[in-house]
Amino acid sequence: MAMHYGETSTTIDPASGMTSTFSGFQSTLGGLKSTVGGMQSTLGGLMTPGWKSGIQSGVASKDLDLTKIGTARNKIMDMKLVQVSDSITGQTVVDPKGYLTDLNSMIPKYGGDINDIKKARKLLESVRQTNPKHPPAWIASASLEETVGKLQLARNLIMEGCEKNPKSEDLWLHAIRIHPPESAKTIVTNAVRAIPHSVRIWLKAADIEQDKKAKRRVFRKALEQIPTSVRLWKAAIELEEPEEARILLTRAVECCSTSTELWLALARLETYENARKVLNKAREHIPTDRQIWLSAARLEETRGQKETVDKIVERSLAVLRANMVEINRDHWLKDAIDAEQSGCPMTSKAIIKHVIGIAIEDQDKKATWLDDAKSFESQGATECARAVFEHMIDEMPQRQSVWREAAAFEKKYGTVDNYESLLKRGCETVPHAEELWLRHAKSRWLNEDVTGAREILSQAFVHNPNSEQIWMAAVKLESENNEFNRARRLLEKARTAAPSARLWMKSAHLEWCLGKLDAAKKLLQDGLMRYEDCSKLYMMLGQIYTQEDNYEEARKTFASGVRHCPAAIPLWILLSRLEESQNNATKARSDLDKARLRNPKNPELWLESIRLERRQGLDPQASEKMARALQECQKSGILWSEYVNMSGPHERRRISIDAIRNCEHDPHVLLVSARLLWAERKVKKAREWLERVVKVDTDFGDGWANLYKFEQLHGTEEQIAKVVQKCVEAEPRHGELWQSIAKNVDNWRKRTEEVLKMAAGNITIPT
The missing domain is CATH 1.25.40.10 (Tetratricopeptide repeat domain)
Structure with missing residues (x-):
């Protein structure tokens, strides 16, 4: 049936009220077309009064009842206000200032x-x-x-x-x-x-109060209902000043006598005498808690009662065992760290003294205790670590390794006096421990007490008359202090009392450094008559002949050396370089080939062969030998680093990755990789890699020199000083560049710091 505009068709009786103004599907206030929010409401929908003016549902009327519309609007407003009103009369949850913000929070x-x-x-x-x-x-x-x-x-x-x-x-x-x-x-x-007995609800009740006094009132009421709640007592006490807190705690420990925390809190607020009484009462109520005993020990330490501290810790262990309490070693050692960190080193030492040996087998003691000391050291608990070493010395006084470990620790963390005192005790306890005497003498010498160092070495000679190490130390002491005649006399005595190839070599080296070449040659020749298999004597004699330009004698010496010591790689290299210096590259190459036949799979010989070809301008032959060398010595760091350096700039990164894959922890490979990063100006990464080099091998002098050079260019004064300090502590001895400077006779009296700076001066900035 067709419908025309202005007509309404309905089957509902108009008299039923379903089409009235206030009810039904098309009413002003209700249903799908209501003013409250329907899609077709009278005030805001698609079918507004203006759009359907003059149309009625079931009843045609040309009159508009404005009074009823006004009434409807008022009712709508009332409904809105009811929705946003609070249950408390007169209170509203609508914040007028943050109304729009609050509306956003209401979005689902x-x-x-x-x-x-x-x-x-x-x-x-x-x-x-x-x-x-x-x-x-x-x-x-x-x-x-x-x-x-x-x-x-x-x-x-x-x-x-x-x-x-x-x-x-x-x-x-x-x-x-x-x-x-x-x-x-x-x-x-x-x-x-x-x-009324819910602790959580009382805590929440206090939490919603803003005023401190109101919170206190809540806690007072709560404690009346639940006087045995430790949580409530703690929360109430935290709101009080010290004096009021002390009064509350006095009552708290009466109500909660098994709470260690409350007893200890009360003891902290009391005077010394009262604190002792409090802790004694606490022990009566809680005989199985070690923390009360340890607090008592700390209390006595604050009064300087060292012996009492030790007795308390010892007694605590006995009482706890009597009460069937398991003594957990790890927990007690953690307590020792806590005691040290809270400023009670006596308590920490007492704990370690009485606990360190618990549940440890005799054969495992040394290893376990050294691990304990390292663990304490890593956590910054140096007093605990020191106590472990003291206990080890008491238990194992004749073990030289224990004294060495203790001395190394004391040198790192203690004072000079403590370090030397420990070494003195060690020398007296283990007089045949050469290293302890040498460390003691060196410490005296470094502190510019030459006389004291001499006295220590004299005592060392009494107990170790034939010790080569002590003879060498005495010679070094005299030569470093320009007492060359005394050094000569000492060496002469040593060659008679305890002859060795090293003493002959040291004697010749002293004369060589002093410019007495004839005396040095005589000593070396005499030494070779006694020790013809000592390669270093041949090397020194040949180098002196080379210095005198006596190349024929030098060649004979090196040749004799490789006959007697065919496994001495440096001798072969010196012989080859001598031939090369005389423009006889073919003979030099032949010598190296012969050396490789007698010493297969030797990376140093391969490296020298490759460099010989490069110095002769024969790069293809050098590359061919590098390929053969890496096949034979795949894990050689010096060969991989040389391969990176001799490659083109576009290939270096790829080759360095292969080098790291084959020699992940080799300092030479790490150094060449660090220099690649340095060349790319990746300062942060380059520093990390250079630091990694000296961490992997502290004895690698070339790594220290590169790091020092890098910090000179990119670091602060503090960073430079730190590198120098660590290098001096490490005392590096190896590295191609480092040895070329340190072993030069012109630099024989240079100290580590000076060698470091000279080596850094010879380093080129990578590009």
Whole structure:
């Protein structure tokens, strides 16, 4: 049937009221076309009065009732106000200043399917109806409504749950959380009436109070109801000043006599005498807690009672064992660290003294205790580590390795006096320990007490008359102090008393450094008559002949050396370089080939062969030999680093990756990789890699020199000084560049710092 504009078709009787102004599907206030928010409402929908003016549902009328429209508007406003009003009369939850911001917070945060929400809502409703005494159902229902943004419905549900389950702590706490502060206070009041012995509710009651005095009042009431709650006492005490806190704690320990924490807190606030009484009472009530005993030990330490501290710790272990308490070694050692960090080193030492040996087999003691000392050191507990070493010395006084470890620790963390005192004790206890005598003498010498160093070495000679090490130290001491005649006499005595190839070599080296070449040659020749298999004697004699330009004698010496010492690689290299210096590259190449036949798979010989070809300008032959060398010595770091250096700039990165893959921890490979990063001006990464080089091998002098050069260009004064300090401590001895400077006779008196700076001066900046 066709419909025309201005007509209405309905089967509903107009007299029934379903088409009236206030009811029905097309009414002003209700239904899908209501003014409250329908899509076709009178005031804001698609079918507004202006669009359908003059059209009535079922009754045609040309009059518009403005009075009824005004009444409807007032009712709508009342409904809005009811929705946003609080349950407390006269209070509103609408913040006029933050109204728009608050509206954003009311937007539902749930992003799932609306059907899932409906299903969950029905399911939870069914659970509530089936078992209204089940608090989790009410909490889940409220949480669901809160999630979808229907906060008021969530509040209504949770309060209904509280009415049905007044003894549920979780329900009350959830209700307090989702209500505004003023409403929450009322809920808290009802909650503590319903569950007066709930600690969590009392804590929440105090938490929602803003004023300190109000919080105190809440805690006072709470403690009247639950005087045995440690949590309530602690929370109440935290609000008080020291004097009031002390009074509260006095009452607290009466009510909670088994709380160690409260007893210790009271002891901390008392005077020394009263604190002792408090701790004694605490031990009576809690005889199984070690913390009370340790607090008593710390208390005595504050008064300087060292012996009392030791007795308390010893007695505590006996009492705890008597009360069947397991002595957990790890826990006690952790207590020792805590004691040191709190400024009680006596207590920490006493703990270690009496606990360190628990549950350790005799054969495992040394290894376990050294691990303990390292663990303490890594955690910054140096007093604990020192106590471990002292205990080890008491238990193993004849073990030289224990004295060495203790001395190394004391040198790193102690004073000079403590270090030397320990070494003196060690020398007296283990007089045949040469290293302890040498360290003691060196310490005296470094502190510019040459006389003291001489006396120590004299005592060392008494106990170790034939010690080559002590003879060498005495010679070095005299030569470093320009007492060359005394050094000569000492060496002469040593060659008679304890002859060795090293002493002949040292004697010749002294004369060589002093420019007495004839005397040096005579000593070396005499030495070779006694020790013809000592390669270093041949090397020194040949180098002196080379220095005198006596190349024929030098050649004979080196040739004789490789005959007697065919495994001495430096001798072969010296012989080859001598031939090369005389423009006889063919003979030099032949010597190296012969050396490789007698010493296969030797990377140093391959490296020299490759460099010989490069110095002759024969790069293809050098590359061919490099390929053969890497096949034979695949894990050689010096060969891989040379391969990187001789390659083109576009290939270096690829080759360096292969080098790292084959020699991950080799300092030469790490150094060449660091220099590549340095060339690319990646300062941070280059520094990390250079530091890694000297960490992997502290004895690698070339690594230290490169790091020093790098910090000179890119570091601060502090960073430069740090490198120097660490290098001096490490005393490096190896590295091609480092040895070329350190072993040069012109630099024989240079110290580590000077060699470092000279080596750095010879380093080119990578490009």
